[in-house]
Amino acid sequence: MGVVSLDQSYVVEMKGIRKEFPGVVALDNVGFNLRKGEVHALVGENGAGKSTLIKILAGAHQADHGDVYVNGQKVNILSPRHAQELGISVIYQEFNLIPYLSVAENIFLGRESMSGRYFINNRDNRARAREVLDRLELDVDVDETVAELGVAQRQMVEVAKALSMQANIIVMDEPTSALGNREIEQLFKTIEKMKAQGISVIYISHRLEELWQIADRVTVLRDGQYIATTDIDKLDKEQLIKQMVGRDLTEQFPERNVRIGEEMLRVENLSKAGVLKDVSFRVRRGEVVGFAGLVGSGRTELMRCLFGADRFDTGKVYLNNQEVQIKSPRDAISHGIGFITEDRQGQGLMLVRPVKENITITALDQVIKKLFIDYEEETNVAGDMVERLRIRTPGLEQEVRYLSGGNQQKVVIAKWLLEKARILIFDEPTRGIDVGAKKEVYSLINELVGQGVGVIMVSSELPEVLGMSDRIYVMSAGRITGELSAQEATQERILEYATKE
Amino acid sequence: MIKSQSRRLESFRKELGALTALILLCVVMSFASPYFFSLTNLMNILRQSTLIGIVAAGMTMIIITGGIDLSVGSVLSLSSCLTAGMIIFYGWNVWLSVILGILIGAVFGLINGLLITQIPLPPFIATLGIMGVARGFAFVYTGGAPIYTLPKSFRYLGQGMIGPVPFPVLLMLVIYVIFYLLLKRTKLGRYAYAIGGNEEAAILSGIPVAKYKVIVYSLTSALAALAGMILAARLDAATSVAGDGFELDVIAAVVIGGTSMSGGQGGVIGSLIGALIMGVVRNGLNLLLVSSHWQRVILGLIILLAVTVDVLRKKGIFGKARR
Numbered sequence: 001m002g003v004v005s006l007d008q009s010y011v012v013e014m015k016g017i018r019k020e021f022p023g024v025v026a027l028d029n030v031g032f033n034l035r036k037g038e039v040h041a042l043v044g045e046n047g048a049g050k051s052t053l054i055k056i057l058a059g060a061h062q063a064d065h066g067d068v069y070v071n072g073q074k075v076n077i078l079s080p081r082h083a084q085e086l087g088i089s090v091i092y093q094e095f096n097l098i099p100y101l102s103v104a105e106n107i108f109l110g111r112e113s114m115s116g117r118y119f120i121n122n123r124d125n126r127a128r129a130r131e132v133l134d135r136l137e138l139d140v141d142v143d144e145t146v147a148e149l150g151v152a153q154r155q156m157v158e159v160a161k162a163l164s165m166q167a168n169i170i171v172m173d174e175p176t177s178a179l180g181n182r183e184i185e186q187l188f189k190t191i192e193k194m195k196a197q198g199i200s201v202i203y204i205s206h207r208l209e210e211l212w213q214i215a216d217r218v219t220v221l222r223d224g225q226y227i228a229t230t231d232i233d234k235l236d237k238e239q240l241i242k243q244m245v246g247r248d249l250t251e252q253f254p255e256r257n258v259r260i261g262e263e264m265l266r267v268e269n270l271s272k273a274g275v276l277k278d279v280s281f282r283v284r285r286g287e288v289v290g291f292a293g294l295v296g297s298g299r300t301e302l303m304r305c306l307f308g309a310d311r312f313d314t315g316k317v318y319l320n321n322q323e324v325q326i327k328s329p330r331d332a333i334s335h336g337i338g339f340i341t342e343d344r345q346g347q348g349l350m351l352v353r354p355v356k357e358n359i360t361i362t363a364l365d366q367v368i369k370k371l372f373i374d375y376e377e378e379t380n381v382a383g384d385m386v387e388r389l390r391i392r393t394p395g396l397e398q399e400v401r402y403l404s405g406g407n408q409q410k411v412v413i414a415k416w417l418l419e420k421a422r423i424l425i426f427d428e429p430t431r432g433i434d435v436g437a438k439k440e441v442y443s444l445i446n447e448l449v450g451q452g453v454g455v456i457m458v459s460s461e462l463p464e465v466l467g468m469s470d471r472i473y474v475m476s477a478g479r480i481t482g483e484l485s486a487q488e489a490t491q492e493r494i495l496e497y498a499t500k501e
Numbered sequence: 502m503i504k505s506q507s508r509r510l511e512s513f514r515k516e517l518g519a520l521t522a523l524i525l526l527c528v529v530m531s532f533a534s535p536y537f538f539s540l541t542n543l544m545n546i547l548r549q550s551t552l553i554g555i556v557a558a559g560m561t562m563i564i565i566t567g568g569i570d571l572s573v574g575s576v577l578s579l580s581s582c583l584t585a586g587m588i589i590f591y592g593w594n595v596w597l598s599v600i601l602g603i604l605i606g607a608v609f610g611l612i613n614g615l616l617i618t619q620i621p622l623p624p625f626i627a628t629l630g631i632m633g634v635a636r637g638f639a640f641v642y643t644g645g646a647p648i649y650t651l652p653k654s655f656r657y658l659g660q661g662m663i664g665p666v667p668f669p670v671l672l673m674l675v676i677y678v679i680f681y682l683l684l685k686r687t688k689l690g691r692y693a694y695a696i697g698g699n700e701e702a703a704i705l706s707g708i709p710v711a712k713y714k715v716i717v718y719s720l721t722s723a724l725a726a727l728a729g730m731i732l733a734a735r736l737d738a739a740t741s742v743a744g745d746g747f748e749l750d751v752i753a754a755v756v757i758g759g760t761s762m763s764g765g766q767g768g769v770i771g772s773l774i775g776a777l778i779m780g781v782v783r784n785g786l787n788l789l790l791v792s793s794h795w796q797r798v799i800l801g802l803i804i805l806l807a808v809t810v811d812v813l814r815k816k817g818i819f820g821k822a823r824r
Binding site for chain 1: 682695699
């Protein structure tokens with residue numbers, strides 16, 4: 001490689017990185033650099049190589065070729081521990097916190113102050129934890145158990161933990177994917193404070209809009225190739241998307257021309273103590289009904305009640321003007337309701353089972369002849385779905401865990417299509433999936449309402465709610481605080497209702 | 502077509518490892534002892550593997566759902582004592598008594614299933630409790646004394662021969678055919694994999710999870726009761742100490758066979774091979790005059806070895822890594 005003169009202002013510089021996995025080139029001649037005190041966004045569709053690049057920096061993978069410089073020194077990062085010693089900390093989407101330990105215990109886990117040889121000095125730990133949290137003016141109680149904290153606060157604990165390790169390079173992997181708008185603002189404030197202290201942040205996100213709020217520069221990867229690094233002010237969203245997908249995605253929300261029919265579902269005064277209060281809404285044939293609101297406003301809880309996954313106290317549910325009793329998901333399914341949960345991996349998929357089995361699981365009766373599953377029929381039925389939804393998988397027997405996020409989501413959708421659900425609840429349908437797959441999901445929703453399905457779409461991404469819904473309900477603190485037609489809805493009006501107590 | 506065939510082979514890859522180990526063991530033993538590879542001895546091994554083998558079929562299903570059943574040894578003992586009691590003390594019809602004994606076993610499985618799904622208790626705790634209860638009842642019922650001199654028709658269960666093949670071995674094979682079909686081709690099996698793969702997803706997919714768990718535990722306890730009959734018939738005695746520690750042997754066979762303790766993966770063929778591996782090792786060590794004390798040590802090590810190989814294979818140390 002030879003001697004390379006380095007710009008001292010870079011805290012991280014990666015050059016000519018190549019990484020191969022059996023059968024795939026994950027990264028090919030990729031470069032990346034990070035300045036002191038900047039937020040550098042790293043974007044690309046799923047499979048573009050972002051995670052691989054980060055894992056190399058974090059010491060979880062080793063590059064096959066290429067050089068990594070940290071603070072001007074050429075390094076070969078051998079392990080996550082080594083990365084930590086170099087001041088690199090990664091905050092993953094799934095947090096690495098112990099739920100039943102306190103905030104302070106989590107921050108200093110494995111690095112506790114001791115009094116003497118055998119005893120942990122709790123007082124000192126708590127004081128140090130408070131100090132770190134204060135540095136970023138984070139409003140978290142050090143004695144609180146992590147299990148009691150919300151997602152945003154857990155994230156702050158992770159940040160504090162990283163800072164307590166003297167990290168000056170922090171990688172955030174999709175930090176906002178589970179946050180509501182207000183929490184995102186909080187997170188951005190925290191990031192600003194980190195910047196002010198000279199900490200550099202590598203920021204990975206699928207929510208492109210927010211990059212203009214928080215990032216200084218953006219690097220785009222596509223199919224394992226380096227595409228470009230640009231100051232964020234020098235380009236707009238369309239140009240960025242073009243870089244990511246290599247083509248114009250002119251219409252992000254595809255056109256829909258569906259005649260909305262009669263009422264299919266009506267919920268009246270549904271209440272659940274402490275969670276939901278007097279919620280009433282309706283869904284018509286061929287309609288996409290958006291549910292907007294902050295995280296914790298009760299949208300998911302409402303959908304779980306409607307689907308029979310949780311019990312509610314009072315309220316009535318009508319399907320085609322007939323009152324129905326839904327006491328379990330089984331009841332809901334028998335009434336033609338399907339539920340695509342927000343947590344695909346935790347609630348939607350059997351990760352260690354093949355694509356085929358995940359698709360046919362709800363509609364198994366369709367492929368059972370007498371007592372036995374008809375394998376040929378099952379393969380045909382599942383194969384049709386894979387084709388129809390363009391699920392990218394090496395085969396029907398592939399375990400779902402090896403699929404990308406977007407394709408996993410399509411598997412979840414496939415199972416409800418097979419079941420021929422007439423009312424489909426999508427809870428955060430595009431969370432954590434890439435731009436291309438998002439558009440496919442939108443097209444699919446359009447196709448479904450075209451066939452007379454009623455769609456309920458819970459989403460925290462306002463552009464998505466606005467772009468897709470015929471009508472929007474806004475929730476706050478367990479109540480519906482507003483109903484807007486597609487014509488009257490704007491981001492401002494939704495936020496106004498969403499913050500109404 | 503070719504693709505689907507290679508896929509099918511792929512799905513047996515796990516069993517292939519265990520099978521290779523079994524064959525290797527047999528080859529080694531054949532050299533170590535001239536007596537090993539005789540028909541009588543092979544039949545002996547099969548006969549000795551039947552108890553663990555039969556119950557392992559059900560246990561596999563339980564472990565696939567992400568559960569565990571520690572009560573099988575106790576249920577085995579209690580059912581055999583009650584059946585022997587019905588025959589000897591009350592003079593009831595042999596086959597009626599056997600069927601009642603198996604049903605009583607199934608009831609304990611039902612209770613396990615209800616405790617696990619309705620309270621709900623963790624399977625480990627529920628079946629640990631029932632393990633004590635069933636064992637205790639066996640002692641209470643027999644007063645600790647064995648019940649023996651069972652009628653010939655009953656002893657056939659353990660001692661009968663069909664040609665050169667012991668009757669219980671045949672029974673085991675029939676049970677494996679049934680359980681293989683249950684697991685791979687029926688709703689029950691598919692749902693078992695789904696529940697173990699992701700219980701929350703299974704519930705949200707409309708699977709009546711509680712019902713299927715109860716069925717799986719009941720089936721397994723029924724098999725344990727059947728194994729109890731076979732053991733009593735073979736020894737010509739039903740005792741309240743029978744099957745002590747049996748549950749661990751059964752779990753070991755399942756694990757050696759490649760079924761994952763975390764649920765969602767595995768199959769009965771592996772468990773049958775696992776049971777046979779344990780049978781071959783015990784038999785071989787007996788032939789080599791290794792004391793039963795050392796046998797325990799060696800069997801323990803074999804469990805560790807089998808699971809270690811499995812874990813390393815998953816990590817991609819052997820063969821190509823999967824991604």
